[in-house]
Amino acid sequence: MCRGKGEGGRRCPGCNGKTALGKHNDRRRVNRAIRRNVVEWAKREGYVPEELEQLAAAPPNVAKKWIKGKGVQP
Structure with a gap:
């Protein structure tokens, strides 16, 4: 979802639509x-379990970068 400055930091009108919201939720x-x-x-x-806890709590993009660093595709 965008937070464009042109819209005062609010979602633009296109992002409030059902299609855009559905795609956003699918990606999540x-x-x-x-x-x-x-x-x-x-x-x-x-x-290590401590590393796994941090990985599980981190945003998904962190997990993607971590696994790619190990030479494996997510």
Whole structure:
């Protein structure tokens, strides 16, 4: 969702539509599923539990960067 300065920091009219909101929610679900899968994979591989807790609490993009740094596609 945008927070364009042209709209005073509020969502633009296009982002309030059902289509844009639905796509946004779909992306959130997919990204959260990727994060869950990354954490499950890391558990199976035997990574440190403290690191896994931080990974599970972090935004999904952090998990994506972390797994790519290990040479694995999310």
